[in-house]
Amino acid sequence: MIQKGERVRYVIERMTMSDVPRVIEIERLAYPSTWPPSAYRKELQDNRWAHYIVLRDKHVTEEQVALSQQEPEKPRKSRLFPLSLLTSRPAVTAPPADLASIIGFAGLWLMVDEAHVTTIAMHPNHRHQGLGEFMLMSLIDIAYEIGAKWVTLEVRVSNYVAQNLYRKYGFREAGLRHRYYSDNQEDALIMWTDEINSPGYKQKFQALKATLLDKIDEP
Numbered sequence: 001m002i003q004k005g006e007r008v009r010y011v012i013e014r015m016t017m018s019d020v021p022r023v024i025e026i027e028r029l030a031y032p033s034t035w036p037p038s039a040y041r042k043e044l045q046d047n048r049w050a051h052y053i054v055l056r057d058k059h060v061t062e063e064q065v066a067l068s069q070q071e072p073e074k075p076r077k078s079r080l081f082p083l084s085l086l087t088s089r090p091a092v093t094a095p096p097a098d099l100a101s102i103i104g105f106a107g108l109w110l111m112v113d114e115a116h117v118t119t120i121a122m123h124p125n126h127r128h129q130g131l132g133e134f135m136l137m138s139l140i141d142i143a144y145e146i147g148a149k150w151v152t153l154e155v156r157v158s159n160y161v162a163q164n165l166y167r168k169y170g171f172r173e174a175g176l177r178h179r180y181y182s183d184n185q186e187d188a189l190i191m192w193t194d195e196i197n198s199p200g201y202k203q204k205f206q207a208l209k210a211t212l213l214d215k216i217d218e219p
């Protein structure tokens with residue numbers, strides 16, 4: 001079930017078209033290469049098998065609103081993201097509060113009874129707090145909702161952080177796709193869960209979920 005409500009700080013929502021500019025900003029910070037900007041729009045508009053989410057930190061919104069109320073005359077400064085400094089991309093102005101509150105995103109496709117995780121990324125300033133895990137957990141919840149039996153993904157062989165996260169959620173290596181990533185010809189590990197409706201997986205998932213929600217569900 002997707003976590004929603006007024007009490008919790010971190011909220012998962014379905015990605016909408018208006019979220020896409022912020023999603024692209026985070027993607028540029030998270031990945032060595034990025035999808036074409038039109039890809040998310042196509043996914044959201046044309047792919048009925050695609051499910052994309054964003055993670056919002058409601059405190060970001062509250063802090064920004066409080067700040068703008070204290071200093072109403074001060075013009076908003078433009079803000080450069082670190083990766084923008086390394087490339088020829090133009091400076092990015094600070095996004096409005098509702099977009100700035102988006103700190104991560106993720107998605108999957110349903111292919112028959114398999115949920116394929118297509119992307120998962122946290123803004124670098126918000127990592128190591130269990131929030132990438134919260135998004136993966138939300139994707140697996142979606143996989144249950146849409147009737148998937150297994151969850152699968154590809155991950156760079158060098159991406160130990162993501163692999164650790166996936167292993168925690170029962171993903172296991174099932175093969176390699178050679179030179180899968182076109183930017184550096186890196187191989188991809190193919191990972192699969194067990195059948196997510198098996199009693200063993202369900203029990204493990206529910207236990208992980210309870211622990212994680214306790215950790216991040218701060219007022």
Ligand SMILES: CC(C)(COP(=O)(O)OP(=O)(O)OC[C@H]1O[C@@H](n2cnc3c(N)ncnc32)[C@H](O)[C@@H]1OP(=O)(O)O)[C@@H](O)C(=O)NCCC(=O)NCCS
Pocket residue numbers: 030031119120121122123126127128129130131132133134154155156159160161162164165166168
């Ligand atoms: C992968 C990613 C989403 C993880 O997000 P995160 O919010 O930092 O991760 P979490 O804090 O939720 O950590 C969850 C688990 O991930 C693993 N993990 C996270 N950071 C780690 C690190 N520095 N070293 C090793 N494992 C790590 C651990 O298994 C951790 O569980 P634990 O806390 O019980 O040890 C984030 O690093 C990211 O956006 N990376 C760039 C994009 C990317 O590589 N996406 C995956 C593409 S396949």
